[in-house]
Amino acid sequence: MSPHPLNLASVRASKARLARQLGEAGYTAILAAEMSFVLLALAIFTFGEHPERGLLAAGIAAVWFMLAQWYQHDLKPLPVEDSSFTGRLSGDVLGRLPSGAEISPLMLWRALSDHWHMNFLMNHSLIISRELETGISNRPADLEQMLYTASQLADRAGRRAIEAGHIITAIQLSTPSLKPFYDHLRLTQNDIAAIGNWLDRILNELDRERPFFGGIGRDWANGFTPTLNRFASNLSFSVEHSGSRYSSISEGSGVAAIQNSFAQGSNAVAIVGPNGIGKTSHVYGLAQLLLEGKVVPTLQYNQIFGLNPSVIISSARRPGELEEIVLMLMGEAVQAGHIILFLDDAQLFFTNGPGSIDLTQILLPVIQTGRVRLIMAMDASDYQRLRTHNPAFANLLSPVMLSERPEAEIMDVLEDSALGFEHKHKVIVSYEALREAYRLSGRYDTENAYPGRAVRLLEQSMSHSVQNQLITAASVQQAVEQSRGVKVGAASGVEADQLLHLEDLIHQRMINQVRAVKVVAAALRRARAGVSNPKRPIGSFLFLGPTGVGKTELAKAIAATYFNDETNMVRLDMSEYQQPDDVKRLLSNGANDNSLILAVRRQPFTVVLLDEIEKAHPNILNLLLQMLDEGELTDIGGRPASFKDCIIICTSNAGADSIRQHIDNGEELESFEKEFTDELINTGQFRPELLNRFDEMVLFRPLKPEELAQVVRLMLGSINKTLAHQNISVELTDAAIMKIVETGNDPRLGARPMRRQLQRAVEDGVANRILAGQAQSGDHLVLDVGDLAL
Amino acid sequence: MLAVTFVRWWYGAGWNTLVHNVQRRNQRTIDSFSIPTLLRTLFAPWKRIVSAPGAGIDAHLRAIGDNAISRLVGFTVRLTVLVSAAVSLAFLAVFGLIQIAVWPFIPFAAVGLIIGGLVL
Numbered sequence: 001m002s003p004h005p006l007n008l009a010s011v012r013a014s015k016a017r018l019a020r021q022l023g024e025a026g027y028t029a030i031l032a033a034e035m036s037f038v039l040l041a042l043a044i045f046t047f048g049e050h051p052e053r054g055l056l057a058a059g060i061a062a063v064w065f066m067l068a069q070w071y072q073h074d075l076k077p078l079p080v081e082d083s084s085f086t087g088r089l090s091g092d093v094l095g096r097l098p099s100g101a102e103i104s105p106l107m108l109w110r111a112l113s114d115h116w117h118m119n120f121l122m123n124h125s126l127i128i129s130r131e132l133e134t135g136i137s138n139r140p141a142d143l144e145q146m147l148y149t150a151s152q153l154a155d156r157a158g159r160r161a162i163e164a165g166h167i168i169t170a171i172q173l174s175t176p177s178l179k180p181f182y183d184h185l186r187l188t189q190n191d192i193a194a195i196g197n198w199l200d201r202i203l204n205e206l207d208r209e210r211p212f213f214g215g216i217g218r219d220w221a222n223g224f225t226p227t228l229n230r231f232a233s234n235l236s237f238s239v240e241h242s243g244s245r246y247s248s249i250s251e252g253s254g255v256a257a258i259q260n261s262f263a264q265g266s267n268a269v270a271i272v273g274p275n276g277i278g279k280t281s282h283v284y285g286l287a288q289l290l291l292e293g294k295v296v297p298t299l300q301y302n303q304i305f306g307l308n309p310s311v312i313i314s315s316a317r318r319p320g321e322l323e324e325i326v327l328m329l330m331g332e333a334v335q336a337g338h339i340i341l342f343l344d345d346a347q348l349f350f351t352n353g354p355g356s357i358d359l360t361q362i363l364l365p366v367i368q369t370g371r372v373r374l375i376m377a378m379d380a381s382d383y384q385r386l387r388t389h390n391p392a393f394a395n396l397l398s399p400v401m402l403s404e405r406p407e408a409e410i411m412d413v414l415e416d417s418a419l420g421f422e423h424k425h426k427v428i429v430s431y432e433a434l435r436e437a438y439r440l441s442g443r444y445d446t447e448n449a450y451p452g453r454a455v456r457l458l459e460q461s462m463s464h465s466v467q468n469q470l471i472t473a474a475s476v477q478q479a480v481e482q483s484r485g486v487k488v489g490a491a492s493g494v495e496a497d498q499l500l501h502l503e504d505l506i507h508q509r510m511i512n513q514v515r516a517v518k519v520v521a522a523a524l525r526r527a528r529a530g531v532s533n534p535k536r537p538i539g540s541f542l543f544l545g546p547t548g549v550g551k552t553e554l555a556k557a558i559a560a561t562y563f564n565d566e567t568n569m570v571r572l573d574m575s576e577y578q579q580p581d582d583v584k585r586l587l588s589n590g591a592n593d594n595s596l597i598l599a600v601r602r603q604p605f606t607v608v609l610l611d612e613i614e615k616a617h618p619n620i621l622n623l624l625l626q627m628l629d630e631g632e633l634t635d636i637g638g639r640p641a642s643f644k645d646c647i648i649i650c651t652s653n654a655g656a657d658s659i660r661q662h663i664d665n666g667e668e669l670e671s672f673e674k675e676f677t678d679e680l681i682n683t684g685q686f687r688p689e690l691l692n693r694f695d696e697m698v699l700f701r702p703l704k705p706e707e708l709a710q711v712v713r714l715m716l717g718s719i720n721k722t723l724a725h726q727n728i729s730v731e732l733t734d735a736a737i738m739k740i741v742e743t744g745n746d747p748r749l750g751a752r753p754m755r756r757q758l759q760r761a762v763e764d765g766v767a768n769r770i771l772a773g774q775a776q777s778g779d780h781l782v783l784d785v786g787d788l789a790l
Numbered sequence: 791m792l793a794v795t796f797v798r799w800w801y802g803a804g805w806n807t808l809v810h811n812v813q814r815r816n817q818r819t820i821d822s823f824s825i826p827t828l829l830r831t832l833f834a835p836w837k838r839i840v841s842a843p844g845a846g847i848d849a850h851l852r853a854i855g856d857n858a859i860s861r862l863v864g865f866t867v868r869l870t871v872l873v874s875a876a877v878s879l880a881f882l883a884v885f886g887l888i889q890i891a892v893w894p895f896i897p898f899a900a901v902g903l904i905i906g907g908l909v910l
Contacts, residue, residue, distance in 0.1 A: 056907025062900035217824030223838035
């Protein structure tokens with residue numbers, strides 16, 4: 001039998017137990033005793049009749065003093081002794097273990113049940129520690145393997161001591177019987193390890209020495225800055241006094257690149273990157289480095305001031321005053337010395353317009369003479385615009401391009417932000433909420449970059465806490481649903497029931513086309529259940545068939561049932577896009593009513609209905625390939641727009657005569673589908689690569705007279721809805737309905753003429769009766785063939 | 791056993807910790823008073839308040855006078871702080887040295903004082 005991996009009879013273990021027994025209360029008592037005996041000794045020496053007894057009090061005070069020193073500098077921190085498990089285990093773990101006992105993983109788990117590391121790990125993984133106990137081994141023989149895993153975790157985190165958090169995470173990772181429990185909570189081993197890693201980063205931050213920011217003489221070398229204080233915010237001051245730290249950013253490559261640019265003699269740096277990537281955070285990171293003095297000599301003692309354009313503009317009341325203020329600001333920055341000006345949203349300083357001012361003519365000489373350093377933040381398109389419109393100015397800037405960081409670093413930023421939100425909103429932010437914020441922001445916020453978009457979504461989730469002030473994945477889903485109007489949580493209850501019976505719902509407004517409704521409903525169920533490809537549109541369908549058979553109606557029915565509103569639809573007639581130049585119109589990012597990109601940006605969760613697709617120019621069909629494949633199109637300005645939350649429906653009358661012929665011959669749709677597709681390809685009406693991109697090709701067949709009669713009944717229903725507020729209702733006899741079908745039926749136009757016919761036959765008649773006073777509130781009109789105004 | 795551990799710590803890691811803490815305290819004092827910065831900028835104008843010379847010899851002389859006053863103010867303030875820093879540092883250094891020197895005798899002193907108090 002191998003020896004027990006923990007030597008609980010060791011001196012180190014005894015010291016840990018003693019420290020735990022004393023605790024902070026014991027330490028306070030020791031200090032109190034020490035002070036009491038010091039005072040007693042002084043009193044005896046001064047006033048006592050037997051001053052020699054003061055020696056005894058002084059001696060006892062010295063003993064308390066030594067004890068206090070020992071506790072404070074040795075027992076409490078209990079430094080790591082050697083590389084053995086006993087030598088590395090942190091004092092607050094070792095002190096909880098009884099001497100002489102054979103410790104099992106379960107005993108260790110229970111011993112740590114009230115440790116703050118346990119609370120942190122359990123709260124953030126949404127687990128109740130007691131619920132795991134049944135799965136944890138109670139065999140002392142299993143302890144060594146677990147301790148080995150814990151020591152590896154500590155090594156990986158760069159920590160010498162094996163902390164309580166490492167033990168708890170190691171028990172979770174090395175207990176296979178807990179897997180079903182985690183599966184139920186949708187937690188993976190990686191998630192457990194990541195939550196442990198989150199705790200390690202907090203411990204490392206707590207151990208970090210308090211940064212030193214300069215002392216009382218630091219600012220005496222700089223001049224007064226009253227105007228800057230009024231129109232700009234001192235970022236260095238904010239970093240110094242807010243308590244926020246930007247250590248992970250200040251040590252990163254972005255801040256190093258900014259420093260290098262200044263070190264190499266540049267006076268102006270442009271931080272270029274999309275919104276949310278952390279341009280401003282990089283400037284705060286640099287401000288922290290400046291305060292710590294960990295910068296190149298040329299930047300020592302510099303402070304960063306962020307200019308606020310809206311304050312500057314609103315302060316200028318007469319023409320020319322704006323320029324005066326800006327010149328004053330620059331002059332003061334030069335005079336004060338050691339100042340770096342930061343222009344956030346720098347495009348606001350390069351263009352004249354509401355909320356923006358063109359300062360290039362003032363900034364140009366300032367940069368050229370190198371008397372003030374500038375940092376500007378802007379996105380790539382604004383930087384490009386600046387290069388085009390003002391190349392002389394742009395050439396003076398040293399660009400620092402920020403690119404998106406790896407997922408692990410983004411999760412670190414989210415974890416740091418979560419701690420701030422927990423403090424501010426008095427909530428607990430679970431790890432699953434962070435994961436969900438990462439996932440859903442990537443899916444639904446394509447305008448901004450990580451980590452900003454994920455942090456923003458997480459903050460929005462704070463108002464959706466579930467019981468006990470917990471922020472979970474459901475909170476994040478609710479935030480997305482509220483802000484974006486799309487369902488992202490798992491379908492349940494009424495919604496799940498509706499999805500399961502989607503065909504019935506659609507058929508309440510669609511006559512026949514059973515096969516079309518079936519394939520569409522199945523695709524929507526796949527999407528809502530989360531089993532379809534999230535990188536493509538929710539669904540893509542090509543509706544083929546003669547006109548007036550319900551293609552558009554089915555598209556509206558989908559919008560109504562899936563997006564809750566049949567007007568949730570972007571509809572374009574592709575016969576208006578027959579020229580090569582029409583591509584620009586479709587991808588325009590400016591004010592253009594026919595821009596598909598703009599329409600989808602305005603309404604990202606929508607049905608995109610492209611009518612008569614076969615008439616579009618081939619270039620547009622190529623775009624369609626990209627849209628169906630990648631769920632994304634890029635506008636003419638280079639910004640992507642997501643179609644991943646759209647249902648794409650293309651309609652076409654191509655081959656309508658062929659369908660009619662097959663149906664007239666008594667064939668069912670399924671029997672000639674393949675032949676029909678080949679025909680479309682062979683006749684050059686559609687390219688095979690386009691047809692292959694659609695989830696489903698849906699054939700619509702011409703409606704029979706009895707089906708058209710049902711259409712008439714549906715239309716009559718909508719007429720009655722209109723008349724309801726006058727408390728009048730209309731009914732048609734079967735003969736009247738068949739008469740309308742007979743007169744309105746046109747095989748080439750399907751059900752479309754029926755609405756006109758109904759309008760003429762019923763609506764006109766009813767209108768005349770109302771005006772003649774023959775139809776009044778409460779009347780129920782039954783119209784037969786003779787009553788129809790045909 | 792724990793008593794032996796305590797004694798080993800007192801004359802080993804404990805004494806080292808004290809030396810380290812004294813050094814750190816002195817360094818913090820130097821940092822808090824910004825001594826290197828004050829020395830570097832000892833003769834710099836106070837808060838960079840300087841006059842630009844205008845045209846003519848009078849304006850030049852006035853600017854030189856104003857700037858000299860600004861430098862004198864700066865020098866006075868910085869020197870005052872430097873002197874305070876030096877006094878504080880000297881006091882802390884001496885106090886630290888006494889602490890380090892007295893440390894090994896504290897256990898003996900405690901025992902001696904207790905015995906002395908009981909015997910006398």
